[in-house]
Amino acid sequence: MNFSQIIKDLYVERDDKSNKSDNGRVLIIGGSKSFPNAVSLAASFASLAGPGYVSLAVPEDIYFVLATRNPAPFVYVNFKTKSDEFLLKENKEVLDKVLLQYDSILFGNGIFDSQNNYRFLEYIVKNYSGNLIIDATGLKLLADNDSRCLKEKKPVSRILLTPHLGEARRLFHCELISREAEDYLAFAKEYVEQNKVYLLLKSYSSIFINLEKEVYTSNYVPTPSLSKAGSGDGLAGYLAGLLAYGLRKEKFTDLVIFGDQLIHLAAYQAQQHLSAGIASILDVPLYVQKLISEELDDELVI
Numbered sequence: 001m002n003f004s005q006i007i008k009d010l011y012v013e014r015d016d017k018s019n020k021s022d023n024g025r026v027l028i029i030g031g032s033k034s035f036p037n038a039v040s041l042a043a044s045f046a047s048l049a050g051p052g053y054v055s056l057a058v059p060e061d062i063y064f065v066l067a068t069r070n071p072a073p074f075v076y077v078n079f080k081t082k083s084d085e086f087l088l089k090e091n092k093e094v095l096d097k098v099l100l101q102y103d104s105i106l107f108g109n110g111i112f113d114s115q116n117n118y119r120f121l122e123y124i125v126k127n128y129s130g131n132l133i134i135d136a137t138g139l140k141l142l143a144d145n146d147s148r149c150l151k152e153k154k155p156v157s158r159i160l161l162t163p164h165l166g167e168a169r170r171l172f173h174c175e176l177i178s179r180e181a182e183d184y185l186a187f188a189k190e191y192v193e194q195n196k197v198y199l200l201l202k203s204y205s206s207i208f209i210n211l212e213k214e215v216y217t218s219n220y221v222p223t224p225s226l227s228k229a230g231s232g233d234g235l236a237g238y239l240a241g242l243l244a245y246g247l248r249k250e251k252f253t254d255l256v257i258f259g260d261q262l263i264h265l266a267a268y269q270a271q272q273h274l275s276a277g278i279a280s281i282l283d284v285p286l287y288v289q290k291l292i293s294e295e296l297d298d299e300l301v302i
Contacts (some may be wrong), residue, residue: 001254003261007295009249010242011050020052024245027077027102028237029067029120030109030136031058032084038136039089039233040066041230041281042237043074046106048285049241059084059112084112085122086261095123104131104244108138109233117141122149129154131243131252135162135236143170150195158243158252160198162236168201181207182217190214200258202232206260210253218257225271225279234281235263250272254274266291 015022026046031039039058039113043067044284046054055075058066061083077098080090099105105128111117118141124132126149134142139161153159163171165184172187180204192199192209201207204222209215239259246255266287270279 001257002177004131004295006246006250006254006258007292010246011292012296013249023050023052024103024241025101026051026054026104026106026240026244027056027057028054028106028240029057029086029108029124030107030111030138031056031062032110032112033059033061034084034112035110036062036065036188038230038233040070042106042109042135042233042240043070044072045234045237045285046104046241046244047072047074049238049244051103051244054241056302057086059086080114085114085116087116087129088119090122091120092123095120096127098132099124099128101243104133104240106133106135106236106240108134108136108141109236110143111137113137113140113144114173118145125149125157125159126152127154129156131158131160131240131247133162133240133243134235135232136167139163139167139171143167143173147171147174147191147195148284148290153196158198160200160239160243160256162200162202162232162239163265164202164232181205185215189215198252199254202235207254208253208260214253215256216253218264219258220261221268223267223271224276225274225283226264226267226281228280231267231281234284235260238263262288262291 028039043054043056055077057077057079059081080087115270168184172191174187181201188199188201199209206218242255242259266284269287270283
């Protein structure tokens with residue numbers, strides 16, 4: 001992966017006559033009354049990555065809260081919901097159209113843990129042909145149902161799972177307890193082989209495994225500032241944004257590794273200035289912008 005070249009490819013060399021539809025579309029499905037802001041945070045990081053536009057699908061009960069608090073120009077997909085649950089039967093016609101419209105879908109941030117929401121995810125897995133990122137409670141829904149739906153995904157789809165180590169234990173159905181991502185590597189490779197998915201195993205030193213079972217270990221400095229709630233939502237959102245348009249110039253594996261590294265490098269800069277105890281995922285966007293500007297020197301026109 002050429003870090004500087006990817007920045008140039010993604011953030012400089014764009015068609016002067018392009019419009020928002022040319023630069024990728026992202027849909028983020030999640031949220032609940034208990035975690036209304038997880039999906040909002042993910043959406044803001046998806047937008048930071050540079051796609052043409054970002055849409056949100058949230059339960060009706062929290063829609064007005066999010067719509068009035070978010071200054072960003074997000075589009076809302078109005079699925080029918082009951083309490084915190086997305087209803088498949090009532091939304092199937094709309095969902096079928098949505099699956100054709102979006103280049104990336106992120107599912108699971110802040111979503112309610114229920115069988116109705118699992119059935120919604122299951123339908124997406126089986127019928128979506130784009131880039132699907134499953135994070136947070138979406139991973140628990142998979143684990144609780146033995147990841148069965150992954151066996152029926154479309155061959156052309158690209159599914160990325162982004163578990164931290166606790167979520168990985170549940171997903172792999174293993175009893176190992178360790179803070180070292182490498183200790184889970186055998187389980188992770190077996191899971192990737194069985195389910196034909198990409199997997200980013202998040203830790204202070206993360207590991208990425210692609211469909212060819214190639215293993216990539218992160219080389220960034222540990223960032224304890226990210227050991228706080230919301231960090232995973234931000235990273236997953238950023239990856240969803242990158243994948244929505246970046247595959248026109250870069251490989252899937254390179255984009256995931258780049259996105260993970262960029263977020264951690266920005267977090268490291270934030271904690272250098274603010275301290276690890278004060279800095280958080282909320283400070284990362286400013287340092288992402290600084291890193292990109294530094295890499296491009298005077299090539300980036302702001």
